[in-house]
Amino acid sequence: MEFTRRILFMNSKISTTVQRAIKIINYLNEAPGPQGIKTISENLNISPPITHRILATLKMEGLVFQEINSKKYSLGTVFIDYANKIITDISLINLIDPHLINLRDETKETVGLYMLTGMVRMCVVEHESKQEISRRAGVGNRIPLQLGSSGRVILAFLSEDLQGQVLNVLPEEERNLLRPKLDTIVDTRFSINEEELTKNVAALSAPVFGAKGKVIGAISISGPVFRWNKETMEQYIPLLLKTAEEISKSLY
Template sequence: MPAEKENGGQGIRTVQRALDILACFSEAQSELNLTQISEKIGLAKSTTTRLLATLEQNGYVEKDLSTLKYRLGKTIYYLGHIAGKSIELKTIAKPIMDKLRDETKETINLHILDGTHRVCIEQSLGLNTISHSIKIGAKHPLWAGAGGKAILAFQDDEFIKTVLEGAVNPREELINELKEIKTTYFCSSIDEEEIGSSAVSAPIFNLDGVVKASLSISGPTSRFSQENIKHYQKIVKDAAILISSKMGYFHEES
């Protein structure tokens, strides 16, 4: 029995060391050589080499024979893709939306891309006597309203061109605004889609870094002062980044 326990402990250490190797890689350091890896995990090169060989055999790492550097392998990508698919956006977003609603007292909406439109799939209704709400499941244009523009800004040029062909708002102004959204990661709309209602929104990124959803704070225009808008821009962006990270997206601060 003692020998069995000892072997079990050794197995656990081996697994942990293998996981430590995988954790060495990052977006900033996507390729590492043997020396760098052994130094990062604090193991001898001989032990590190054996672990890397096993990981390579199973597709968890790949070795570039020309540079002798290692990178994460296809198995990691496949597992990440499966994990991303299994994560339900609404399940992740709802508690974050409720918290944002409690903080602002305004309605929080979760939009997703649907063809050349957006659809609200989840909502945390505002706590004020007069609140703004939209029908869940109804289609809305991407070019009007903060929730739509936060998604549209991160689509490819051809898609944006197609969407803007049906826009009522001035095309040049929209193009400039979309460029700004890609820099700031938030946008606002005042009396844009509906007179008397305003919103602030931010994009949500999926595991692959693609924007297919957005998070919005919406309410009566009378409560959207410049001071409130500025505050909402920060907190909705932070909330959207949190949802994105829980979806598997890595956000690197500039």
């Protein structure tokens, strides 16, 4: 009987801890920016010591991120991976594909969908140009966010704390050059690069947004610069932005 009581007590205690952890995760998801332990504790009516212990565990598992200077917490990038898996598993790619194929056929260049995975972007869908000379990135290819047009359009719309995780590890000179580009992208909602990552290749990209308007990826149109140059790309900006908006709406 005593053993049974202990088991029931332990199960109750574990359930309470898990429930509190879920409440903290949900709170951080809804909160406007990073939150401190005191604020989280007061809003959820969980004691500061317990709040601290739970956050420490969540941080260790990558479920929350703690800012170095402010010591405040926000959701960890692992949730981006979870979101991307959901998108793949529930076959939303089937809803997106017609838009990508249409964009490929209209531009006659390679069209790819890149998803945010941790602090990199990964090509998850690619429809290659039917022309004899074409650009191919390759499904599964991972590239840092600060590099290339599709990486930058994702980076530009990340929350301040997630953006900081990328920018703060870059050399100061590179960071100073990148920030104005990100500000421009926020205003225009697209980015162009010519021969930045690959010689003789250019790309035009726009962000894709998911639930609650959070950026989750980017669409990229890429091709050889002798054909897909800045002048040509500018003609297709309206179509790209329209396609990105339609895809984003299908993910809401």
